[in-house]
Amino acid sequence: MEPTEETGEPVATDTAPPALEAVGLGKTYPNGTRAVSDVDLSVPRGEIRAIVGQNGAGKSTLMKLLYGLEQPSAGQLSVHGRRVRFSGPQDAIALGVGMVHQNLMLVPSFTVAENAVLGVEPGRAGRVDRAAAAERTAALAEQSGLAVDPTARVDTVSVGMRQRAEILKALHRGARILILDEPTAVLTPQETTDLFTAVRRLRDSGMTVLFISHKLKEVREISDRVTVMRAGSVIGTVRTEESTPAQLASMMVGREMSLDVAKPPARPGARVLRVRGLSGPAVHGVSLDIAAGEIVGLAGVEGNGQTELVELLAGLRRPTAGSVTVDDTDVTHLDAAGHRRAGIAHVPEDRLSNGAALDRSIADNLIVDRHDRPPVARRGILRTRRIRELAEDLISRYAIRAPHPDAAAGALSGGNLQKVVVARELSAKPRLLLAAQLTRGVDIGAMHFMYERLLEARDAGAAVLLVSADLGELLALSDRLLVIKDGRLVARFDDPAGLTEEATGLYMLGVERHPDERITAGVR
Amino acid sequence: MGPVLDVVLSTGFLAAILGVSTPYVLAALGGLLAERAGVPNIALEGSMLSAACTGALVAGYSGSVWAGAVCGIAAGALLALLLGVLHLYLGADAIIAGIGLNLLAAGATSYTVFALLGDKGGTSRLHSGALPSVRLPLIEDIPGVGAVLSGQNVLTWAALAATPVVAWLLYRTRFGFHLRAVGEHPEAARSVGIHVHRVQFRALALSGALAGAAGVFLSMGAVSFFVTGMTAGRGYIALAAVFLGALRPCGVFLAALGFGTAEALAVQLGNLDVPSQLVSAIPYVFTLLALAFFAWRRRRASRTDAAPAPLAGPAVLESP
Ligand SMILES: Nc1ncnc2c1ncn2[C@@H]1O[C@H](COP(=O)(O)OP(=O)(O)OP(=O)(O)O)[C@@H](O)[C@H]1O
Ligand SMILES: [Mg+2]
Numbered sequence: 001m002e003p004t005e006e007t008g009e010p011v012a013t014d015t016a017p018p019a020l021e022a023v024g025l026g027k028t029y030p031n032g033t034r035a036v037s038d039v040d041l042s043v044p045r046g047e048i049r050a051i052v053g054q055n056g057a058g059k060s061t062l063m064k065l066l067y068g069l070e071q072p073s074a075g076q077l078s079v080h081g082r083r084v085r086f087s088g089p090q091d092a093i094a095l096g097v098g099m100v101h102q103n104l105m106l107v108p109s110f111t112v113a114e115n116a117v118l119g120v121e122p123g124r125a126g127r128v129d130r131a132a133a134a135e136r137t138a139a140l141a142e143q144s145g146l147a148v149d150p151t152a153r154v155d156t157v158s159v160g161m162r163q164r165a166e167i168l169k170a171l172h173r174g175a176r177i178l179i180l181d182e183p184t185a186v187l188t189p190q191e192t193t194d195l196f197t198a199v200r201r202l203r204d205s206g207m208t209v210l211f212i213s214h215k216l217k218e219v220r221e222i223s224d225r226v227t228v229m230r231a232g233s234v235i236g237t238v239r240t241e242e243s244t245p246a247q248l249a250s251m252m253v254g255r256e257m258s259l260d261v262a263k264p265p266a267r268p269g270a271r272v273l274r275v276r277g278l279s280g281p282a283v284h285g286v287s288l289d290i291a292a293g294e295i296v297g298l299a300g301v302e303g304n305g306q307t308e309l310v311e312l313l314a315g316l317r318r319p320t321a322g323s324v325t326v327d328d329t330d331v332t333h334l335d336a337a338g339h340r341r342a343g344i345a346h347v348p349e350d351r352l353s354n355g356a357a358l359d360r361s362i363a364d365n366l367i368v369d370r371h372d373r374p375p376v377a378r379r380g381i382l383r384t385r386r387i388r389e390l391a392e393d394l395i396s397r398y399a400i401r402a403p404h405p406d407a408a409a410g411a412l413s414g415g416n417l418q419k420v421v422v423a424r425e426l427s428a429k430p431r432l433l434l435a436a437q438l439t440r441g442v443d444i445g446a447m448h449f450m451y452e453r454l455l456e457a458r459d460a461g462a463a464v465l466l467v468s469a470d471l472g473e474l475l476a477l478s479d480r481l482l483v484i485k486d487g488r489l490v491a492r493f494d495d496p497a498g499l500t501e502e503a504t505g506l507y508m509l510g511v512e513r514h515p516d517e518r519i520t521a522g523v524r
Numbered sequence: 525m526g527p528v529l530d531v532v533l534s535t536g537f538l539a540a541i542l543g544v545s546t547p548y549v550l551a552a553l554g555g556l557l558a559e560r561a562g563v564p565n566i567a568l569e570g571s572m573l574s575a576a577c578t579g580a581l582v583a584g585y586s587g588s589v590w591a592g593a594v595c596g597i598a599a600g601a602l603l604a605l606l607l608g609v610l611h612l613y614l615g616a617d618a619i620i621a622g623i624g625l626n627l628l629a630a631g632a633t634s635y636t637v638f639a640l641l642g643d644k645g646g647t648s649r650l651h652s653g654a655l656p657s658v659r660l661p662l663i664e665d666i667p668g669v670g671a672v673l674s675g676q677n678v679l680t681w682a683a684l685a686a687t688p689v690v691a692w693l694l695y696r697t698r699f700g701f702h703l704r705a706v707g708e709h710p711e712a713a714r715s716v717g718i719h720v721h722r723v724q725f726r727a728l729a730l731s732g733a734l735a736g737a738a739g740v741f742l743s744m745g746a747v748s749f750f751v752t753g754m755t756a757g758r759g760y761i762a763l764a765a766v767f768l769g770a771l772r773p774c775g776v777f778l779a780a781l782g783f784g785t786a787e788a789l790a791v792q793l794g795n796l797d798v799p800s801q802l803v804s805a806i807p808y809v810f811t812l813l814a815l816a817f818f819a820w821r822r823r824r825a826s827r828t829d830a831a832p833a834p835l836a837g838p839a840v841l842e843s844p
Contacts, residue, residue: 069714089714089717101715107704107712107713118701118702118712118716119717120716126697127696128697128698169716
């Protein structure tokens, strides 16, 4: 169980040994996927190193190797100059390596403090001293600037606080090397700023940080150097200030690529979605229309009812008042299947729980919304060949990096799983597309691709409601923009072209608001 | 209904409830521990049966009821560990493996009894004796209370004590802490260096031991001999109590007590002029009604809160 020390002396260097060093590291998963091959990586102490790469490039796998969650099939690892071999996370933890996973690893019914101390609980004689746990967590939070409520149950706190709880968990174990796997994917801009402040503070106290993100803006803001991965290998490492987003992007995909989306003006048609006085949990009297061929963006600080509004429209929640019609079909009291029959497609913000069945195959996940009708089913019998054809077609059209259609969806990398969900929903040719956090966790290539598909769906006559925590994305894609606060619409921009993020932010925070007449003009 | 009421209100009936509930409480607490660790222990029934048989045989041959009890409990634990090996190491489905083990226990116990004693029915030829009852010198003289509490079997007291002990174990100790983490989010537990399988094995051993104690009570507490198939589905009813009690020690205790009451009622009514088939169906009807009620309540709760909870289960943490 103990990390084996193969060489007694540290690796010879003139300065201090790097905090983390990998030589020729490789990992092939049991199913034959070669996720990481021949990676050399050296991260000096006290550096914030960003790791970027496309979905499925092997970033998470590399991090799992560094944390002992997966065992390498080739190569060597050194921590602070000592050659190590991890048989499990406990060995990595013992050497001061901490990791915050892409899918957070918190026990839902435990409090923040209980999660923070899990595995190394304070207390004597086999008992857990919960008061001490809460105290320690509070003290650590104070020191590191990661504000949490130690005694709150994890399933009741915000995603941002869960993230901070994860970091505290690593700190409580005395981590000197901190791995953050896409920590900002689920954070609001404000939470991201707070996280970065805390991470810088940790760096200044000597912490080495490995940081994964698909958002190049963030990478440039926080990191000292950037390592680019592609198809399991390290392509290169550059100093952040000497790099440009375009250069990083082309290193990631292996060719020049443009970061702009060409967006032809919308040609709105007849009204598709009609919402009147819709109320439900956290939503109060929302009225809006969306026409065929337009993208309506919904901006708001996370937790202001946008999640609930989308779930109401998708039929996942029951409204307490109001009405919803899609193309003259009253869907107010229909269930989720009824909503889908009316032509509504939904890309849920939480793909792991609502978007995909992780233990089912990719093909099953791709056809689950149409499994009961032709072409995939005939007289109640599934036609496996058709399913396979359809799945293969979608996999290739949406560039999903998957071994084969029958592989479990759970084995896909985060971004590829999102592509599966988007491929299913867009290929259903919906009348109304509800897209929540469409590009959460996908790489810039795929992001681009999804923008194009979204515009394509719009131009083919779909009405689109786009919800995103990324304001830049909303402003770039929306033909009209609505702002929601405390479950009510507070602003409406029919021409968001000249709108800035700052100006929108004022409405999101409730500093300014539009008069109700303006918000409901033409909506009756 | 006059005579029925008389029976139900008698102190003898209350005392009987405690006795009849004992195996349910012990086995259900065992089921609870395994369930909270993430392994459904269907083999409770098998653990009870093998413990009941082993206990009576060992006590009969060795002449020591205590040796019988210890060996019985060990047999129960062993069977649960076998479930662990099948499910955790060999990857067999926990339900299928559990049912298989229950069948194995049924076959193996009747074979062993027949091979040793030449009797297909049980060990009534063997003088195995019973575990002692506990007399409470002063309390015994208090009218009403005395008759209920005094003279109960040691294992009945053990069952009463087991509830707070299990609660303490689950919520106050490091082991319980790890056990709940492992059951709720095994990946999270693994990522902080907890040995998931090790914790689950320990939970199963405890689970089997508690079911074993329940089995020992049947053959060495309530009576003093083993009868083939004497558990009569109590392990499954205990499993129902685990869920009916909402996976909490206190709730599980009350649910088990409820099932015990139903059975005690059936036994008492057997003495009256009520058709015996009807009476013996009472515990099972009660189980079905209780489960239906539980399901209905859960559905209603989930309807008022129609949306999926943000963190509903292990695999349901936020998307990357
Ligand atoms: N448990 C697993 N079993 C088999 N293959 C896996 C497993 N986990 C990941 N893979 C595969 O390994 C490759 C690399 O995956 P990894 O999760 O490391 O990518 P990533 O760079 O983190 O991507 P993303 O940005 O989408 O999170 C992918 O092709 C993926 O399908
Ligand atoms: Mg990843």
